[in-house]
Amino acid sequence: MSNIPDELAYSAEHEWVAGDPEAGGVVTVGITEHAAQALGDIVYVEAPRVGDTVVAGEVCGELESTKAVSELYSPVSGTVTAVNEGLESSPETIGSDAYGEGWIYKVELSETPADLLDAEAYAATIA
Amino acid sequence: MSDALRSPLHDRHVALGATLVPFAGWEMPVRYSGDISEHTAVRTAAGLFDLSHMGEVAVRGADAAAFLEHALVGRISAVALGGAKYSMMCTPEGGVVDDLIVYRRDWDHFVVVANAANKDVVLAELEVRLAGFDADVEDISAEIALIAVQGPRAEGIVARMCARGADDIVAMRYYSAVNVLLEGDIHAFVARTGYTGEDGFELFVNAADATAVWDLALAAGEGDGIVPCGLSSRDTLRLEAGMPLYGQELSRDLTPFDAGLGRVVVFGTPAKPRGDFVGRDALLKVKAAGPERTLVGLVGDGRRAARAGYAVLDAEGAEVGEVTSGAPSPTLGRPIAMAYVPPALAEPGTVVGIDVRGRREDMTVVALPFYSRAS
Numbered sequence: 001m002s003n004i005p006d007e008l009a010y011s012a013e014h015e016w017v018a019g020d021p022e023a024g025g026v027v028t029v030g031i032t033e034h035a036a037q038a039l040g041d042i043v044y045v046e047a048p049r050v051g052d053t054v055v056a057g058e059v060c061g062e063l064e065s066t067k068a069v070s071e072l073y074s075p076v077s078g079t080v081t082a083v084n085e086g087l088e089s090s091p092e093t094i095g096s097d098a099y100g101e102g103w104i105y106k107v108e109l110s111e112t113p114a115d116l117l118d119a120e121a122y123a124a125t126i127a
Numbered sequence: 128m129s130d131a132l133r134s135p136l137h138d139r140h141v142a143l144g145a146t147l148v149p150f151a152g153w154e155m156p157v158r159y160s161g162d163i164s165e166h167t168a169v170r171t172a173a174g175l176f177d178l179s180h181m182g183e184v185a186v187r188g189a190d191a192a193a194f195l196e197h198a199l200v201g202r203i204s205a206v207a208l209g210g211a212k213y214s215m216m217c218t219p220e221g222g223v224v225d226d227l228i229v230y231r232r233d234w235d236h237f238v239v240v241a242n243a244a245n246k247d248v249v250l251a252e253l254e255v256r257l258a259g260f261d262a263d264v265e266d267i268s269a270e271i272a273l274i275a276v277q278g279p280r281a282e283g284i285v286a287r288m289c290a291r292g293a294d295d296i297v298a299m300r301y302y303s304a305v306n307v308l309l310e311g312d313i314h315a316f317v318a319r320t321g322y323t324g325e326d327g328f329e330l331f332v333n334a335a336d337a338t339a340v341w342d343l344a345l346a347a348g349e350g351d352g353i354v355p356c357g358l359s360s361r362d363t364l365r366l367e368a369g370m371p372l373y374g375q376e377l378s379r380d381l382t383p384f385d386a387g388l389g390r391v392v393v394f395g396t397p398a399k400p401r402g403d404f405v406g407r408d409a410l411l412k413v414k415a416a417g418p419e420r421t422l423v424g425l426v427g428d429g430r431r432a433a434r435a436g437y438a439v440l441d442a443e444g445a446e447v448g449e450v451t452s453g454a455p456s457p458t459l460g461r462p463i464a465m466a467y468v469p470p471a472l473a474e475p476g477t478v479v480g481i482d483v484r485g486r487r488e489d490m491t492v493v494a495l496p497f498y499s500r501a502s
Contacts, residue, residue: 040359041163043455044430062484064431066162066455067359069484 001123002033005099010122011075011115013057016099023112026081029074030103031063034126036095039065045087045094047072047104052080056113061104063094072104076113082106134179135272135337143355151243153180156357165360166457169323173278174356175344178329179337182246183271184253186237188262195229195237197404198256200383202393204401206231211302211318215383215391216249217406221413222379223386225249226371228320230304238267238316238331242373256405272337276344277327277364279500280351285317285328287347288340292317296328311339322361324368325500363454366463369424369496375435375451376422376465382413385467386422387495389414420448421473424497425464425481425490432462433481433490439466440480440487447472450481456497463497464490 004010009017014035019027036042044064054060054074061072083105087093094102117125131154134140140147145156156177158165168174186195195203201214210231216224225245230238241249246268253264276285286293292307296317299305304318313336321327332340345353362372371377376386383392392410395401425433432455439448453464464481472479477492 040158041161043432046431064455066166066363066457067157069434 002037004032004119004123006119008099009116009118012117012125013073013075015073015075017075017116021076021109021113021116023109026106026108027076028103028106029076030098031094033098036098039063039070041066042091042094045091045104047083047087048080050080050083054078054080054107075116076107076109077111078107078109080105081108134177135334136177136179136341139338139341145357150358151180153243155180158357158359159355162359162363163457165354165356166363168352168354169278169325169356169360169364170458171279172352173276173280173284173348174360175353176275176277176356176361178273178275180243181273182241182243182249182268184239184241184250185265185267186239186262188235190260190262191235191237193402194257194260194262196402198253200392200404200406202401203229208233209303209305211304211320213391216252217410218379219406219409221382221406221409223377223381223383224252224379226373226377230318245373270334272332272334273329274332274337274340274344275321275327275329276348277321277323278325280348281327284344284348284351284353288343309340310343313339322370323364324496324498363457366452366454367456367458367496367498372452382410384413384418385420418470420467421470422465423468423473424493424495425466426459426493427462427488427490429462429488431483431488433464433483433488438482439468440482444480458498
């Protein structure tokens with residue numbers, strides 16, 4: 001079973017959310033270790049850009065691995081305030097440090113997210 | 128995957144933490160430690176592959192050679208004892224039924240190795256085409272396990288696995304095959320063939336000996352850094368080597384000439400005649416007319432890879448062809464692909480566009496293969 005830190009919130013689409021998920025707050029988003037392992041070696045990350053609007057449950061980017069391309073869904077709604085530039089040259093960081101240096105983007109929330117799961121609930125979805 | 132067939136090495140894959148996927152009716156490892164690390168291991172040291180899903184058909188009888196020369200497009204009668212030949216089975220219209228390797232074990236004994244997905248079709252066609260020949264055809268797939276050791280270190284590894292025959296392993300030419308006795312009193316038919324573009328060996332053993340041979344290979348190769356490799360790395364390795372995959376570069380709708388493999392079709396000459404074969408007349412016409420499409424290699428400068436099925440676009444954005452295979456190349460560090468394009472766009476250096484999920488990415492035509500091993 002992959003690592004699922006207790007202090008984070010999760011989506012059913014295998015993203016994690018760090019920070020204070022309330023309207024007006026800024027959160028950090030990435031994908032879980034479970035998702036990173038399933039993707040295999042990630043070779044290219046197409047993240048949303050600073051200033052983009054993201055909508056909870058909708059596709060906001062792509063993750064390309066050697067074998068396939070996966071859509072990146074946003075777990076929250078709001079405006080993108082920062083993007084992890086390091087993933088441009090080192091996309092494999094998502095695989096090696098999914099919850100730390102592998103963060104993908106930050107969002108200023110336009111609304112409180114409704115459907116996030118806690119660690120236990122997320123673990124149950126992938127069991 | 129309760130309906131899927133399991134390899135005799137299934138328990139080994141599970142114990143190694145392999146990710147198993149359905150493939151041609153089998154449950155096979157797509158990766159163990161990582162796609163790129165497995166690919167790199169084959170290019171720099173050695174990889175170990177379970178190929179037990181492939182189909183093996185034994186062809187025996189006084190007319191075995193003449194029969195195969197009729198059923199397939201190549202000059203099978205010219206294959207020497209202990210030789211191997213890459214060939215194809217075509218329909219009467221010249222479409223490819225399968226690409227396969229034929230091994231000559233004796234004057235009247237051949238083994239045909241077919242793609243897993245095509246084994247039943249190849250077997251059925253061989254049986255139909257047998258009419259009038261003194262030979263018989265037997266599906267031996269279930270009795271055989273096929274294990275491959277591929278990479279620059281493969282020769283030393285396989286030689287170390289032998290109780291008898293190590294000298295043959297070292298001396299044998301590429302595309303030949305020998306019988307050896309492996310440690311543990313295990314008989315193996317070993318071919319110096321492969322699907323990676325590296326030196327390598329494919330070991331045909333009894334299914335009951337599969338786990339022993341797998342363990343023997345891992346032990347013999349430990350010092351060289353052998354790693355188990357799955358279907359994902361197998362695909363990127365053969366793509367870099369410019370080798371076709373049936374179902375992508377080859378199909379019943381395509382002829383060997385479309386795929387740039389007209390060399391496998393031998394029509395014969397007055398000086399060196401060759402009997403009739405299935406598809407001969409149609410293929411003669413195709414060869415004379417010239418191809419309507421050409422298989423080319425493509426390399427990209429961007430980061431997004433072309434994938435099978437993506438459209439090839441001309442300068443005006445019109446759809447003119449289709450990508451058959453594509454992936455990021457671990458060795459080249461760039462996306463590579465194979466695609467069918469109009470012959471007018473097949474010149475190396477031509478730039479074409481690929482529709483990569485709604486955005487155009489440019490790729491440049493290059494001669495295949497993308498990668499060749501140092502001799």
